[in-house]
Amino acid sequence: MRPLVLTSRTLQMVMLALWLTLGAGVTGSLSHRAEAAIDAFEFESDEQERRFRQMSNDFRCPIYLMIMDGKTDYEIEQFMLERYGDFIFYRPRLMTETLLLWFGPLAFLLLGGWIIAGIIRRARPQVQEKVVLNEEEQERLRTLLDGVKRE
C-alpha cells in the first residue's frame, strides 16, 4: 500500500478546507465549545464528522491527482483559487488589498527605529559646563572631604 505523503503546503490547504466545513451549514450555536482544544476538530453531530471525513478525501483526491500529474504548487493553488477564492489560503496573496498587512510590520519596525534614533539623539548626556566653585564653597568642600576621609 503506497503511503500518501502530503507536502506541507497542500496539507495546509486541506486543513483549511476541512475547517471550512465547520463553518458551512453550521446553524446551531457553538455553546458547547469551550476555550479549549486548539484546532481539535470537534463536532456536534455524527453528520458533521462524517462530512468532515468525506471532505478530507474529497480535497485530497484532486490535489493528490494534480501532484502526481506534475502540476506545480502554483498551478494547484490557482485551481483552488478559481473555485474557492482567497479564503482558502492561509497565506494571503500579495495584492493591493493586503499591502497593509504585509508591509505594516515593516513600517512599524522602521517607525520604531526612527523613534529610538530620536531618543538617542536627545539622550546624550549634556557636556557639563565646568562648575566653578568660589572660595567659600571650595573651603566647605575640602572640610567635607577631609571629614569623610577620616572615617
Place this chain on the structure above:
Amino acid sequence: MSRLKLFIPVFVFLALAVLLWRGLYLDPRTLPSVLIDKPLPDFELRTVENASLITKADLPDEPFLLNVWGSYCLPCLQENPILMAAKEAGVLPIVGVNYKDKLNLARLWMDDNGSPFDFSVVDEDGRLGINLGVYGAPETFVVDGNGVIRYKHIGVIDYKAWEQEILPAIAAVKAEATL
C-alpha cells in the same frame, strides 16, 4: 507639542474600538463564492434516471436551481420537502448533481423520498463538484437562463433560507430576464 504626542495612544485605541464594534455586526461565517456571475463549468455526465449523456447544452434555457445532493446526506433529506413543494408549484426547474455517491443508493433514495429534480447527473468522482467550488452536499445554486451562476447557498435550505434568500435571488434573476 510633547503633550499632544501623549494623546496618540488614546486615538489609536479609539480607532481600534470603532473597528471592533463594526466587526461585531459582520457575520464571520458567510463563506464566499467566487463563481458568482461566472458560467457553469463544462461537463459531460450521465443521468441517474436513465443514464443518458448530458452536457451543459442540455440544461434548461430558463433560470433554474442546481442542487448538489447525496443519499448519505442527512440535510439533503431535510430540504427535500421544500424542493418537492417548489417543484409542485412549478416555481422553476430543478437539476440535481448527485455528488460523490453510489448510483444504486442514489436511485433508492429518490424512490424512497421522491425526486424534485427534472434529472440528476452522476458526479461520482466529484470533479464537477470541485469545479463548482462545492464544499460538500447540500449546496444549491441559482443559475440564470444563460448558464451563469448568480447565487449560491451553502448548507441545508430551511424555510427561512428559502423565503429570505433563495426566492429573492430567483426573483431577481427572473426579473432581469424580462428586461
Place this chain on the structure above:
Amino acid sequence: MVPELGQFALILSFCLCVLLGTLPLVGAGTGNQLWISLARPLTAGVFVFLSLCLLILGYSFVTDDFSVAFVAQHSNTLLPLQYKITAVWGGHEGSFLFWTWMLAGWMLAVSIFSKTMPDDFVARVLGIMGLIGAGYTLFMIATSNPFDRVLPLSPADGADLNSALQDFGFIIHPPSLYMGYVGFSVVFAFAIAALLSGRLDSAWARWSRPWANAAWAILTIGIALGSWWAYYELGWGGWWAWDPVENPPMINWLLGTALIHSLAVTEKRGVFKSWTVLLAIMAFAASLLGTFITRSGLLTSVHAFASDPTRGVYILGFLGFVIGGSLLLFALRAPLMKSEFGFEAVSREVFLLANNIILVVASAAILLGTLYPMVYQAVSGGELISVGPPYFNMIFVPLMGILVLFMVIGSISRWKKTSVAYLKKQLMIVAVASVALGLVLPLALTMEFHYGASIATALGLWIVLGIVQDIRIKIANKGSVLVGLRSLATSYIGMQIAHFGFAVILLGAALTSIYSIEKSVLLSPGERVELGRYVFQFDGTEHLSGPNFEAERATFQVFREGEFQRELHPEKRVYVASMSPSTEMAIDAGFTRDLFITLGEERESGAWSMSIYIKPLVRWVWLGAILMSLGGIVAVLDKRYRRLKVRTLQKAEADKSGKPAGDDYQPVSG
C-alpha cells in the same frame, strides 16, 4: 436553593466591588483615612463571596444539579468526578466566573503583600482592581449568569462536557492561563494609581516589578500548557496554530515581556517612566482584548464561545471605558516625556529600548494579522481572506531573530555607556563560536546542511554562550567559582535562567519545525511501516469500555534499528452521552524526540488509516517555557523585594513622626 445562594453571593460581590471601587479611591484623593482603610477589608469580602460562588457552582456540578442551565449544558451523570469539577470552567459563564475569581485572588494577594507601601497608594490600587471586578461581575449578572436555572422542566441528565475537555490538560491549562492573564491587572492598577497620585518614581517601579514578573511567569506557564495540550489533542503534531484566540495571550505575553524589561530600566535608572506606564496599560488592554475576542463571536475560531453580539458589545464597552479612560488619564497626567537623558547611543538603556520596540512591533503585527480578515471583510463588502501561520511565522520569526541578537549584547552592556571595544572584546569569541557551531552541529547530526537549522542553532548558542560569558565576567575577580556564583544577585540569576529558557524554546521550536517528519498510511493488522530510524508494526485493535465512552484501542510495536522499544496504544473513542467521537493519540515522549501515532478511520477491510509522526526536540518548547517561568519567579524572590522587616519598621517610624516613607533612597546597582 443552593444556586440561588450563588446568585446572591454574586450580587453581593458586585456590590462590594462597587464600594471598593469608589470609597477607597475617593478617600485616597481626599485624605479620608477611614475610607482608605476600607480597601483591605472590602477586598477580603470580595474574595470570600466570589469563592463562595465558585464553590457553589462546583457543588452543583458534583451533585448533578441539572436544574442549573450551565451544569446541564456541560456535565453528565457519567462524567468522572475530576471533570465534573473542572467543567466549572468548561463553558463561557463558568469560565468567566473563574476569571473573575482569579482577579479577586490577585487582589487579596496585593492586600496582603503590600504592607510596605503607603496606605493611600494601596487603596488606589485595590480600588482600581475593584472597579474592574465590578465590571466583570456586572457582566455576569447581566449577560452570563452561571446560576441561571432551567425550570420547571429540568433535564434528567446533562449534555456532557465536550470530549476534548475531558482531559488532564484541561484541568491545568485554563487556571494557569487565567491566573497569568488576570495578573496583569495588578501592574495595571499600580500604573493607574501612580497616575492618579502623581507619584511616578523608582519606588513605584520597585513595587510593581514583583507583580509584573509573577504575572508574566504564570502567563508563560499558562500559554505553554495550552500549547502542550493542543499538541496531544490535535493529531497534527502542531503546538501553535496562530489561531485568533491563541494570539491575544501571545500579544499579552510579548507586551508583558517588554514591560518587565522596561520596569527594570525605570527602577534602576529612573528613565522611561511614562513609557513603562503606557506598557502596563497596553498589557492589560491585551488581556481584555483577549476576553473580547474569545467571547464576542467577532472572529470565527473553533476556540470561540457562542457568538452573541450583546456580550460583545458589553465587553467592548467595558474595554472602551477602562482602556480609553486609562489612556486619557495617561495623556493628561503622565509626566511630560522630557528628553530622557543620561545615556549614550551604546548603553544598556538603548538595548533594552530596542528590546521593547521589537516586542511591541511583534505584538502589533500579530494583532494586525488577527484582525485583518475582519477588517478586510468590512471594507470589501463581504469578501473573505484568511491570515494563517505562513503570515505570522514570516513576520514573527525574523523579529525574534533580531531580538536575540540584541538580547545578548544588551545583557553584557553597562548602564549609561558601554564602549564598543569592550563589547567586541567580550562578545567576539561568543559570536565566532556560535556561528561555527551553528554551521557544524546540525551538519554533524543530520549529515545535511540546512540554513534555517544553522541560523537557529547559532542564535540559540549565541544566547547560551553569551550567558556563560557574562557570568564569567561577573565572577572574574571573586576567587573561586563557587564564591563567585554565590555572590550573584538572585534577580540576576533569575534573568539568566529565563534567558536560557528562551534559548531552549528557540532551539526546540525551530529545529522541530525543520526536522519533524510524518507519514499517513493505511495499514492492516500485521503490517509495518518505516519512518526515520523507526519501524512501526500495527497489531490490530480491541474494544474497550471506559467510564463514559466506548473505544477501539490499537496496539503498535515500535522498533528502532531492529530493537524493540515499546508499545503504543492510540484510541478512537465515542463518548456515550453526546455520541461525539474523539481520537486519543499515543505519544512516546522523549527529551530528544517524540513519536506519535493518531488513528484515522477503519475501512471495511479491517485496515486503518493513520498518521505517524517523529518530532525531534519538540519537548524543548515546553521545557524552555518552564525555565523562563522559573527564571521569572526566582527574580521575584530577590531579597530587595523582601526587606519587609526593615521597611515595615521604617514605615512605622515614619508614620509616627509624620514624615513620608517608602521613597527610601536605594543606591543604584549594576
